Amino acid sequence: MNTPPLALDDYRPIIGAAAVAEIRELADLIKGRRLLMVNSTAVGGGVAELLNRLVPLLKDLGISTRWEVIRGNEEFFAVTKAIHNALHGAPVSLTAAMRSLFLEVAARNAASLDVDANLVVIHDPQPLPLVAARTPGRGQWVWRCHVDVSHPRSEVWEFLREHVLRYDASVFSAPEFAQSLPIPQYLIHPAIDPLAEKNREMTATEVEAVLTDLGIRDDRPIVTQVSRFDRLKDPLGVIRAYQLIRRTVECQLVLAGGGAADDPEGAAVLEEVRRAADGDPSIHILELPPFSDREINALQRASAVVVQKSIREGFGLTVTEALWKRRPVVASAVGGIPLQVLHNLTGLLVHSVEGAAFRIRTLLRDPAFARRLGENGHEYVKTRFLTTSNLRRWLALAHALQHPGERIIRLP
Amino acid sequence: MELRSREPFVFYSTAHIIEMTGRSARSLAELRAGIAEVTGSSIFHHTFGALQDRFFAAQRFTSDFARWAVEALQDWAVAERLALMHPTEFPSVRALRERILQVIDDRLREGDPPAPAPPGRAFHFRQSISVLYPAGYEAGTLAELRDGIRRASDRTLFFHLIEARLRIGRCTNDLSCWLSDGLGAPHLARRLDRLDFFVPSTEDLRQQVLTALEAAP
Numbered sequence: 001m002n003t004p005p006l007a008l009d010d011y012r013p014i015i016g017a018a019a020v021a022e023i024r025e026l027a028d029l030i031k032g033r034r035l036l037m038v039n040s041t042a043v044g045g046g047v048a049e050l051l052n053r054l055v056p057l058l059k060d061l062g063i064s065t066r067w068e069v070i071r072g073n074e075e076f077f078a079v080t081k082a083i084h085n086a087l088h089g090a091p092v093s094l095t096a097a098m099r100s101l102f103l104e105v106a107a108r109n110a111a112s113l114d115v116d117a118n119l120v121v122i123h124d125p126q127p128l129p130l131v132a133a134r135t136p137g138r139g140q141w142v143w144r145c146h147v148d149v150s151h152p153r154s155e156v157w158e159f160l161r162e163h164v165l166r167y168d169a170s171v172f173s174a175p176e177f178a179q180s181l182p183i184p185q186y187l188i189h190p191a192i193d194p195l196a197e198k199n200r201e202m203t204a205t206e207v208e209a210v211l212t213d214l215g216i217r218d219d220r221p222i223v224t225q226v227s228r229f230d231r232l233k234d235p236l237g238v239i240r241a242y243q244l245i246r247r248t249v250e251c252q253l254v255l256a257g258g259g260a261a262d263d264p265e266g267a268a269v270l271e272e273v274r275r276a277a278d279g280d281p282s283i284h285i286l287e288l289p290p291f292s293d294r295e296i297n298a299l300q301r302a303s304a305v306v307v308q309k310s311i312r313e314g315f316g317l318t319v320t321e322a323l324w325k326r327r328p329v330v331a332s333a334v335g336g337i338p339l340q341v342l343h344n345l346t347g348l349l350v351h352s353v354e355g356a357a358f359r360i361r362t363l364l365r366d367p368a369f370a371r372r373l374g375e376n377g378h379e380y381v382k383t384r385f386l387t388t389s390n391l392r393r394w395l396a397l398a399h400a401l402q403h404p405g406e407r408i409i410r411l412p
Numbered sequence: 413m414e415l416r417s418r419e420p421f422v423f424y425s426t427a428h429i430i431e432m433t434g435r436s437a438r439s440l441a442e443l444r445a446g447i448a449e450v451t452g453s454s455i456f457h458h459t460f461g462a463l464q465d466r467f468f469a470a471q472r473f474t475s476d477f478a479r480w481a482v483e484a485l486q487d488w489a490v491a492e493r494l495a496l497m498h499p500t501e502f503p504s505v506r507a508l509r510e511r512i513l514q515v516i517d518d519r520l521r522e523g524d525p526p527a528p529a530p531p532g533r534a535f536h537f538r539q540s541i542s543v544l545y546p547a548g549y550e551a552g553t554l555a556e557l558r559d560g561i562r563r564a565s566d567r568t569l570f571f572h573l574i575e576a577r578l579r580i581g582r583c584t585n586d587l588s589c590w591l592s593d594g595l596g597a598p599h600l601a602r603r604l605d606r607l608d609f610f611v612p613s614t615e616d617l618r619q620q621v622l623t624a625l626e627a628a629p
Binding site: 018019021022025026029172175176178180181184185186187188342345376392393395396397399400406407408409410411412 | 425427428429430431432434451452453468471472532536538539540541542543544545546547548563565567579580
């Protein structure tokens, strides 16, 4: 695990002294308010990763911030997993018993947690019903939905919606991921931490050492996709794209993903990927254990092209990571990817296997163009998709919630 | 002796949070209906909001309406007309909105409107909530103003040159107005009206402002 940075000042070399000073000024104007973040896990997963950064930074800014994690048994988390899948459109029903358990666990947590704060932010569906514990007239409650709920199972969404409506506001990652709601809906993009192990600067020697450890020992240009072995990430499509160009373009392919040991579907996909690679020694299929952040960082930095050939995607933080590392990216125009990859400016968007092959070849053949895209991508992420941008947006939201209905808020 | 304004020019910084309005459009006619009814904050966000971080302002349509007209409707002609609007042409968001509506109405009157956007490519109207706060420095003279411009962040420059003028109302935090009314230098204010905001970087814009303020009367 990484040690979270202690201070916003740690980001000064990255975003500049002026930007740090502006964030401090903005935070000074809400000092005295108490914030509470609630989610369902302290480690693992994007939300915990985000809170592990955001909470220390808010504290560093002098804002009293607590982070609580709800407790539940295995049965409860089986229910929340079913809810998660249903929100992604899977044909899942919630029985009466499942609904009761979901609400009971929330009630138990509400009784044991101190939810008194000026601003309470509930992350994702697991702790959603905690809102029942709010004291009328005290504090504002915001539901931060990290999940794409645009095409849910309607009965499951209707069940959750009742609780969502008790919040003062909601926050989504992209307009395309939201549902129509009568409460205010704000937009905060996910973000990556430039100081985290997965994104920090690495020396060429360190990168080289990691590649050697991973068995990548020749110096042909590397084309990489980092993603779990999941059909929605289309690893077979990436192999086909590579096979379309390998006769004429010298390169090697790396498919790196999380372990599939405890995921039956992942194991099946991994097997299909191995079959499709057909023993080609230039295709490296890497099953990385959890917390392989250093390896992922090195692989991305060593790549001549980073690919994200997803069929469906959330925001696509692996794309953000690659852009931050100045890598030229070829990615499908799905989910949150087009918000990051501006075609021909910060990367190249594709719509097919052939498109991916064509664009990978373009970038391998034209390193100057690839470098320009990489530089642009880095600058774009610096302004929009770093932890510090995220922090600024949360501070702006905290101010906005204190001035409901105002679109221009003038602070003293 | 250098002229000193009675009222100092206070530099502001801004933070924005984007709010989704829940309104969307799938055709040019629906886009037109939305533009006629959404808030001024929404119009500003979708037109000149992207000029704040200046990314690719010289290469890419910064207007969301223009980009959507190309990407979802494949109507380049209306997109190009929507894209070629400059912040200093308009005294207010209301005037900007009227111009946009006029461009779309002209296109719709030509007949043969573009086909609606494919599924999943609707235009989602958003609006920007701006939080304004003092940046911690101010200017009473032209020299102090130049110093402030040199240290101003992207956000501060954007606010004083574009946002204040269009969203807050003329002569509130507007650099041109302070030069005219506060410092009695309308010729410098007129120069700012000729700035090109569609330049590649904040430094390009900053240099233009400094040049305009440093040139001889």
